[in-house]
Structure formats: C-alpha cells, structure tokens
Amino acid sequence: MSTFDLVVIGSGPSGRRAAIQAAKLGRTALVIEKHKKVGGVSVHTGTIPSKTMRETVLNLSGWRERGFYGRAYRVKQDISAADIQSRMEKTLEHEVDVLEHQFARNGVKTMRGDAAFRSAHEVEVTLPDGEVRVVTGGAILIAVGTHPFRPDYVPFNGENVFDSDEIVAIPKLPRSLAVIGAGVIGVEYATIFSALEVQVTLIEPRATFLDFVDKELMEEFIHELRDRNVALRLGAEVTKIEFDAQGRPVCRIATGRDVTSEVLLFAAGRMGATEGLNLAAAGLTSDHRGRITVDPKTLQTAVPHIYAAGDVIGFPSLASTSMEQGRLAACHAFGLQPPPPPEFFPYGIYSVPEISTVGMSEEDVRKRGIPYECGIARFRETSRGHIMGLQTGMMKMIFSKKTRRLLGVHIVGEGATELVHIGQAVLNLKGTIDYFMDNTFNYPTLAEAYKIAALDAWNRAFGPAAAPVV
Numbered sequence: 001m002s003t004f005d006l007v008v009i010g011s012g013p014s015g016r017r018a019a020i021q022a023a024k025l026g027r028t029a030l031v032i033e034k035h036k037k038v039g040g041v042s043v044h045t046g047t048i049p050s051k052t053m054r055e056t057v058l059n060l061s062g063w064r065e066r067g068f069y070g071r072a073y074r075v076k077q078d079i080s081a082a083d084i085q086s087r088m089e090k091t092l093e094h095e096v097d098v099l100e101h102q103f104a105r106n107g108v109k110t111m112r113g114d115a116a117f118r119s120a121h122e123v124e125v126t127l128p129d130g131e132v133r134v135v136t137g138g139a140i141l142i143a144v145g146t147h148p149f150r151p152d153y154v155p156f157n158g159e160n161v162f163d164s165d166e167i168v169a170i171p172k173l174p175r176s177l178a179v180i181g182a183g184v185i186g187v188e189y190a191t192i193f194s195a196l197e198v199q200v201t202l203i204e205p206r207a208t209f210l211d212f213v214d215k216e217l218m219e220e221f222i223h224e225l226r227d228r229n230v231a232l233r234l235g236a237e238v239t240k241i242e243f244d245a246q247g248r249p250v251c252r253i254a255t256g257r258d259v260t261s262e263v264l265l266f267a268a269g270r271m272g273a274t275e276g277l278n279l280a281a282a283g284l285t286s287d288h289r290g291r292i293t294v295d296p297k298t299l300q301t302a303v304p305h306i307y308a309a310g311d312v313i314g315f316p317s318l319a320s321t322s323m324e325q326g327r328l329a330a331c332h333a334f335g336l337q338p339p340p341p342p343e344f345f346p347y348g349i350y351s352v353p354e355i356s357t358v359g360m361s362e363e364d365v366r367k368r369g370i371p372y373e374c375g376i377a378r379f380r381e382t383s384r385g386h387i388m389g390l391q392t393g394m395m396k397m398i399f400s401k402k403t404r405r406l407l408g409v410h411i412v413g414e415g416a417t418e419l420v421h422i423g424q425a426v427l428n429l430k431g432t433i434d435y436f437m438d439n440t441f442n443y444p445t446l447a448e449a450y451k452i453a454a455l456d457a458w459n460r461a462f463g464p465a466a467a468p469v470v
C-alpha cells in the first residue's frame with residue numbers, strides 16, 4: 001500500500017501524536033523516520049536522554065540528600081559516563097518499545113528512510129539500502145524537528161568539542177566543562193555537570209539569560225549557581241576557538257578573558273531539519289533557520305493539505321507543545337476542530353535546581369499596567385521541605401489586585417516542574433487567590449507552598465490591613 005490518508009515525516013512527539021490521532025479517527029497513517037529507531041530528538045538525543053542523565057546524576061551523587069548529610073555525601077563514589085549510559089540505554093529502549101507498541105496497536109505503519117517531496121501529494125523515501133519508494137498522502141505532516149546549529153568557527157570533533165545532540169553520549173566525564181549558550185539546553189547541561197562537581201563555565205554573549213523567566217526567580221537561581229561555583233561569563237562573546245598544547249579547547253573571548261576547559265559544549269541554537277526535504281517540489285519554502293511558517297490555529301502551511309508541527313515551526317519548541325500541535329494538525333486535516341488550546345502552558349527547565357513557570361512574570365504584569373501583589377513561599381518553610389532537608393527552593397505567585405485572579409506562578413527548586421501544574425489549572429480556569437485560601441492541601445507536601453505564598457499575598461493586598469485598590 002502506498003497511499004495513506006496521512007503521511008507523517010518524522011517520528012518525534014508531533015509526528016507520533018498526529019499519526020495516532022489520525023488512526024483513532026479511523027484514517028490510514030504512515031510515519032517515515034530516517035533514524036534507525038522511532039522517537040525523534042525527544043527520545044534519542046534531547047528531552048528523554050537529558051532528563052535521564054539528570055536523574056542518574058542526582059540519584060548517584062546523593063544530591064537530594066546533601067541538605068542533611070553535607071556536601072561531601074555521595075551514594076556512589078567515582079560516577080562514570082558508563083553509569084549514566086547504562087541507565088539511559090534502558091530508559092530509551094523502554095521509550096522506543098512503548099512507542100512501537102502504540103503504533104502497532106493503532107495500526108499506524110512506519111517506514112525507515114529519508115523523505116523528500118516529489119510533489120505536493122507525493123513523498124519519495126530513500127530506504128537504508130538505497131531503494132527509492134514513493135508514497136502518496138491525502139494530507140502530509142512535516143514533523144522533521146531540528147538539528148543543532150553548527151557554525152564554522154566551532155571545531156566539533158566528537159572528542160572534546162560537542163554539540164547538544166552529542167553530549168548525551170559523552171564517553172568520559174571531564175573535570176571541567178565550558179558551555180557556550182545559556183539557553184534552556186545550555187543551562188540544563190551546565191547545571192547537571194556541575195552537580196557532578198565538574199568545574200563549569202557558562203558563556204553567553206548577552207548580559208542576561210533565560211529572559212522569559214521572572215527576574216526575581218532568576219536572581220535566586222543565579223545565586224544558587226554562584227554558590228556552587230558555576231562560573232557565569234555573561235556579556236562574553238566567543239570570537240575564536242583554538243586548542244592549547246594539551247589539546248584542550250580554548251574559547252577566545254572578545255573582552256580578553258579566555259576560557260580553557262577539558263570539554264566544550266556548544267549549545268547555542270538549533271536549525272529546522274528541512275534542508276533535504278525538497279520543499280520547493282511541494283510549493284513550500286523555509287526561513288533562514290530552516291523553519292516553516294504555519295497558521296498557528298490550524299498548523300497548515302501555505303499549501304493547505306500540508307501541515308507542519310513541532311520544532312520545525314519554531315517557538316515554543318517543546319516536546320509538550322509539539323505533541324499538542326501534532327494532534328491539532330491531524331484533527332484539522334480530518335475535519336475536527338478542537339477548541340483552541342488554553343492561553344497558558346508551562347515551561348519546565350530541568351536544570352539543577354529546576355525551574356518551572358506558567359502565566360505572566362512580574363515584568364509582564366508591570367508592562368501591562370495591572371495592579372498586582374506577589375506572594376512568596378520558601379520550601380524551607382514547609383514541613384515537607386524540612387523532611388527532605390531542603391535549604392533552597394522558592395515559589396512566587398502573582399495576583400491581580402482588582403480581580404483577585406491568579407496571573408502567574410514561578411517556581412525554582414525541587415519538584416518545580418510537577419508543582420507548577422496546580423497553578424496552571426487555576427490559571428487556565430481563571431481562578432482567584434480564594435482557591436488557595438479556601439482549599440485544604442495535603443500535609444506535609446511541597447504543594448503547601450501554594451497556601452503559604454497565597455497567604456503572603458493576601459495579608460498584604462486582600463486582608464483587613466490591605467490598602468484599597470485604586
């Protein structure tokens with residue numbers, strides 16, 4: 001069979017969700033994947049490997065227990081790259097297995113090969129043995145994701161200069177690491193390696209980083225990184241990368257203060273993987289970063305039956321949002337119009353400590369001129385925090401003084417990426433401070449921080465002592 005209702009190029013989060021949604025609607029779907037296993041960047045080099053590495057590092061290093069037993073505490077002495085790899089292999093195998101089973105159960109066909117457009121309805125697939133097959137799709141979804149941006153001035157060698165897809169397979173843990181690019185990926189890896197006592201230098205040309213995160217939260221985060229001896233080199237532009245006499249990479253910085261490290265990770269940007277797709281044959285183009293423009297409501301490209309979803313369409317480039325985009329694209333292609341996605345979705349940054357945020361930051365609220373109040377809770381104020389030995393961790397909530405509505409929740413610390421969903425639910429259901437005041441929370445939990453932060457805001461802005469809103 002070579003004709004399908006939906007042909008999906010790429011088996012990452014957006015592609016797999018779209019294919020399964022199409023199958024659930026009774027349509028035939030084919031997923032073409034050039035990698036030898038399905039799952040995409042998310043399963044093989046991005047989300048899952050980096051989070052597995054983080055979990056392994058935190059477990060083996062005894063990180064979560066150090067509040068009690070001191071900084072020298074270790075579950076395992078001499079953690080090696082092999083320790084990390086073995087857990088990663090098991091996790092990834094399981095992920096692929098679950099995914100293959102999902103495809104099989106739903107009757108989604110898969111084909112291994114490199115796909116390119118032959119026309120607006122036809123896709124040519126070059127199989128691993130060189131044979132070329134042509135498949136036809138009533139609808140086609142481009143879900144090819146991204147690959148790391150590899151500028152010419154970076155001497156990638158797979159030995160001590162890596163990109164963000166290669167670092168998960170690092171053969172030996174270094175004593176020092178320089179990371180170029182303080183975006184989400186750079187910050188995650190910098191802090192994960194730092195939790196292993198690797199001496200980390202984070203290099204970023206701009207004076208600030210993770211600017212979408214609430215400033216007060218970032219101050220807390222930066223304080224913690226400095227306390228752990230992570231060297232932050234902000235406003236530092238790398239002009240050249242050379243190797244010293246011992247073969248170590250040296251980043252030459254415009255301001256003159258060079259950075260030498262055993263290993264260098266370049267994590268500054270990714271490009272849409274559209275270069276080999278022959279988009280022109282389908283009447284499509286991509287921008288200078290390989291991305292495809294779509295109608296954000298329907299995920300349609302300029303050619304109505306061709307959709308694009310996931311990282312290849314740019315912001316927000318998360319596995320979580322990619323899955324939803326894939327589902328929406330398939331629904332639209334087959335005549336279903338699901339309601340528009342809720343206004344606010346969470347960001348999770350799996351750094352050490354982790355950060356998660358949903359809704360408006362204090363800076364956003366100020367820009368919009370909304371009268372507001374903030375409530376702060378520190379995890380060390382919660383009984384659960386005492387039990388866990390937490391000395392850091394903070395939650396900040398922002399409420400409208402006029403409507404009492406929750407406007408944003410920002411968390412740094414243990415469990416942030418899970419905790420944020422309580423705030424997300426209240427936010428998208430347009431809840432107010434009263435939800436947190438009136439409801440009982442399990443005790444002892446870190447979620448109690450919601451109650452503490454809400455009380456903090458209430459005492460100042462809504463309680464008997466509060467000044468009237470003008």
Ligand SMILES: Cc1cc2nc3c(=O)[nH]c(=O)nc-3n(C[C@H](O)[C@H](O)[C@H](O)COP(=O)(O)OP(=O)(O)OC[C@H]3O[C@@H](n4cnc5c(N)ncnc54)[C@H](O)[C@@H]3O)c2cc1C
Binds near residue numbers: 015
């Ligand atoms: C280090 C790192 C950490 C991350 N951490 C998180 C996180 O914690 N949370 C989160 O939500 N997101 C995270 N992300 C982002 C997340 O991985 C992406 O948003 C997500 O993978 C994008 O999914 P996608 O559907 O666009 O496809 P991708 O996962 O990018 O997969 C695309 C697939 O298409 C295939 N392909 C490409 N071209 C062709 C072709 N011509 N023919 C056939 N197949 C092709 C590729 O081989 C690949 O398998 C992280 C990313 C990285 C790099």
